[in-house]
Amino acid sequence: xxxxxxxxLCTVLAAxxxxxxxxxxxxxxxxxxxxxxxxxxxxxxxxxxxxxxxGETDTFAVARIxxxxxxxxxxxxxxxxxDRPSAVNRQKRAFAQRVxxxxxxxxxxxxxxxxxxxxxxxxxxxxxxxxxxxxxIFSDLxxxxxxxxxxxxxxxxxxxxxxxxxxxxxxSDNIDPREYLGRxxxxxxxxxxxxxxxxxxxxxxxLDGLL
Amino acid sequence: xxxxxxxxxxxxxxxxxxxxxxVSALYLARATAHKAIQAMxxxxxxxxxxxxxxxxxxxxxxxxxxxxxxxxxxxEAKERVIExxxxxxxxxxxxxxxxxxxxxxxxxxSIKRIEDDHQQSVNVPPDPPGWVKAVEAIxxxxxxxxxxxxSNILSDIHxxxxxxxxxxxxxxxxxxxxxxxxxxxxxxxxxxxxKTLLQVGKNVDSLLARSVTIDRLMQEYEDIVRGQDxxxxxxxxxxxxxxxVSALVLTVAIGGAAINFSLIARPMAEMVGGTSLIGGYRTxxxxxxxxxxxxxxxxxxxxxxxxxxxLFPVIGALPDKVRVRMAVITFTILxxxxxxxxxxxxxxxVLLHDELATSALLRGDAAATATNEYLWITTAAxxxxxxxxxxxxxxxxxxxxxxxxxxxxxxxxxxISLLRFTSLLLRLxxxxxxxxxxxxxxxxxxxxxxxxxxxxxxxxxxxxxxRRAYTGEARS
Numbered sequence: 001x002x003x004x005x006x007x008x009l010c011t012v013l014a015a016x017x018x019x020x021x022x023x024x025x026x027x028x029x030x031x032x033x034x035x036x037x038x039x040x041x042x043x044x045x046x047x048x049x050x051x052x053x054x055g056e057t058d059t060f061a062v063a064r065i066x067x068x069x070x071x072x073x074x075x076x077x078x079x080x081x082x083d084r085p086s087a088v089n090r091q092k093r094a095f096a097q098r099v100x101x102x103x104x105x106x107x108x109x110x111x112x113x114x115x116x117x118x119x120x121x122x123x124x125x126x127x128x129x130x131x132x133x134x135x136x137i138f139s140d141l142x143x144x145x146x147x148x149x150x151x152x153x154x155x156x157x158x159x160x161x162x163x164x165x166x167x168x169x170x171x172s173d174n175i176d177p178r179e180y181l182g183r184x185x186x187x188x189x190x191x192x193x194x195x196x197x198x199x200x201x202x203x204x205x206x207l208d209g210l211l
Numbered sequence: 212x213x214x215x216x217x218x219x220x221x222x223x224x225x226x227x228x229x230x231x232x233x234v235s236a237l238y239l240a241r242a243t244a245h246k247a248i249q250a251m252x253x254x255x256x257x258x259x260x261x262x263x264x265x266x267x268x269x270x271x272x273x274x275x276x277x278x279x280x281x282x283x284x285x286x287e288a289k290e291r292v293i294e295x296x297x298x299x300x301x302x303x304x305x306x307x308x309x310x311x312x313x314x315x316x317x318x319x320x321s322i323k324r325i326e327d328d329h330q331q332s333v334n335v336p337p338d339p340p341g342w343v344k345a346v347e348a349i350x351x352x353x354x355x356x357x358x359x360x361x362s363n364i365l366s367d368i369h370x371x372x373x374x375x376x377x378x379x380x381x382x383x384x385x386x387x388x389x390x391x392x393x394x395x396x397x398x399x400x401x402x403x404x405x406k407t408l409l410q411v412g413k414n415v416d417s418l419l420a421r422s423v424t425i426d427r428l429m430q431e432y433e434d435i436v437r438g439q440d441x442x443x444x445x446x447x448x449x450x451x452x453x454x455x456v457s458a459l460v461l462t463v464a465i466g467g468a469a470i471n472f473s474l475i476a477r478p479m480a481e482m483v484g485g486t487s488l489i490g491g492y493r494t495x496x497x498x499x500x501x502x503x504x505x506x507x508x509x510x511x512x513x514x515x516x517x518x519x520x521x522l523f524p525v526i527g528a529l530p531d532k533v534r535v536r537m538a539v540i541t542f543t544i545l546x547x548x549x550x551x552x553x554x555x556x557x558x559x560x561v562l563l564h565d566e567l568a569t570s571a572l573l574r575g576d577a578a579a580t581a582t583n584e585y586l587w588i589t590t591a592a593x594x595x596x597x598x599x600x601x602x603x604x605x606x607x608x609x610x611x612x613x614x615x616x617x618x619x620x621x622x623x624x625x626x627i628s629l630l631r632f633t634s635l636l637l638r639l640x641x642x643x644x645x646x647x648x649x650x651x652x653x654x655x656x657x658x659x660x661x662x663x664x665x666x667x668x669x670x671x672x673x674x675x676x677x678r679r680a681y682t683g684e685a686r687s
Binding site for chain 2: 022023045048049051052055056057083084085086088089092093096
């Protein structure tokens with residue numbers, strides 16, 4: 001009996017102990033360069049789908065990819081959801097509205113800094129400390145840096161899932177598909193080398209495995 | 212093996228040699244081996260028998276214990292029933308016969324009124340005019356003596372007399388009418404007396420019926436106290452019935468509790484957060500469960516305070532004043548919790564609607580966000596359920612008490628059956644071990660059939676011992 005009480009206490013305390021965060025953090029990068037800006041309507045659908053899949057204490061941020069994407073200024077909308085369901089619903093509605101406003105008024109950017117956007121996403125999600133970290137890249141994955149921008153650095157994507165969405169084929173890809181395949185291969189290598197998981201979803205009707 | 216077959220240059224000869232050696236050795240050791248096998252078999256037999264007896268004794272003890280428990284439970288239950296029956300009689304006597312004095316007075320008054328009315332209604336004939344004879348006498352004198360002046364006087368007197376007679380008749384008729392009215396007024400009193408006497412008769416009949424019930428209950432109680440087998444059999448049977456019925460009702464109650472849980476678990480996330488965990492379970496779920504458990508506990512205490520159940524003797528033994536106070540407090544807490552649940556059920560509906568609207572908005576389905584005009588029906592139904600279920604769960608105390616009491620007996624019965632089966636099994640094993648010993652002897656003798664046959668043929672001791680040994684009869 002003397003041993004039983006401390007054992008029960010230990011069991012209860014162990015059961016009550018924190019098991020680490022189980023929430024999800026999603027950072028979505030939107031390519032607004034050139035003609036890809038026209039694809040933003042599809043991006044809005046994906047954002048709404050993502051919002052419907054996220055719940056209490058999850059984190060979601062949407063940022064645009066422009067000339068220099070390693071900046072908080074490029075974040076279009078962000079939210080760390082409350083743990084009360086009613087507050088979460090309000091946050092989701094406000095988030096969806098901000099994204100809709102952005103899609104209506106977004107301008108094309110001359111350059112495409114995907115690497116800077118990924119770095120910003122990594123910093124943001126690491127700061128939030130979510131249990132699961134996912135970076136969605138809504139882009140054709142054609143990086144086009146302005147002169148002077150240095151993006152030759154090592155990323156640390158350990159514990160991150162990186163999903164490329166709607167990777168459209170460019171005109172040049174149609175002429176030489178190796179460019180398209182090479183682009184995908186290059187990004188996959190870059191992500192996996194950094195310790196992350198890489199996947200591509202081009203069929204936007206099949207987003208079930210997104211989160 | 213190669214070594215064994217290599218003791219002679221011919222393997223067959225080697226094998227035969229080995230067989231002869233082994234059979235000889237077995238034959239020489241036969242008596243000792245049989246004794247060892249028998250000893251082992253008897254040891255197993257005794258061991259199993261002893262274990263079987265021990266288990267049978269445990270089973271008897273358990274049966275006796277179960278019988279005592281059953282009788283004690285039956286006695287207690289019967290005492291409660293008899294006590295309640297006496298309470299009812301007490302109530303009847305206090306309520307219906309307690310005002311016997313008033314009833315008696317009412318009857319007396321009614322009878323007195325009837326007597327008075329009867330007295331007053333006696334028909335009194337009018338007094339005959341006493342002086343008529345005197346007038347006649349004077350009239351006769353008048354005629355004899357030739358005094359005609361008197362005639363006029365008498366005529367006047369006659370007129371006055373007729374008039375007085377008429378007045379008397381009128382008064383008489385009026386008095387008669389009054390008497391008839393009095394007699395008519397006596398009818399309600401008669402009816403009241405009849406009704407009162409009818410009620411008294413019913414009360415007495417009810418008391419007589421209850422006394423018959425009490426006689427029957429007392430007879431059963433005496434049977435239980437005497438520990439008669441019939442009483443035990445009846446109690447066992449009713450205990451099993453109670454067990455299954457209460458288990459069924461408890462299952463229904465668990466279903467009710469589950470619905471109650473689903474009503475309040477979701478909105479509870481608004482109060483304690485939707486993501487925090489305790490021991491791997493959502494805090495909101497645990498909080499909802501705790502509320503339901505508290506409601507059930509309050510229900511138990513309420514039932515105990517009202518002396519409907521007797522799970523906690525301490526509560527039953529409290530002074531009446533404290534007990535009533537406790538009942539009021541537990542009922543108030545239940546009422547508050549039921550109100551909280553109704554509020555949470557309303558909140559659930561609001562949250563659900565909000566979530567559906569958000570989902571529809573995210574899907575871009577504007578039509579789905581339209582407000583349903585009949586939404587208030589489901590909202591009201593959920594609130595009603597949230598308010599009623601805590602009170603409904605209060606009554607769980609009754610089947611729970613029955614379940615707990617009958618469970619003791621049922622577990623005892625299952626234990627007795629298991630012990631009885633174990634005892635039988637051990638007994639069978641004990642007997643089987645003896646037969647196995649015999650079988651092992653026969654199997655031992657099987658390779659020795661040649662020397663045993665020779666022994667039988669030779670009959671070396673002349674007493675048939677060899678034959679007995681061959682057939683295994685020497686064992687006994």
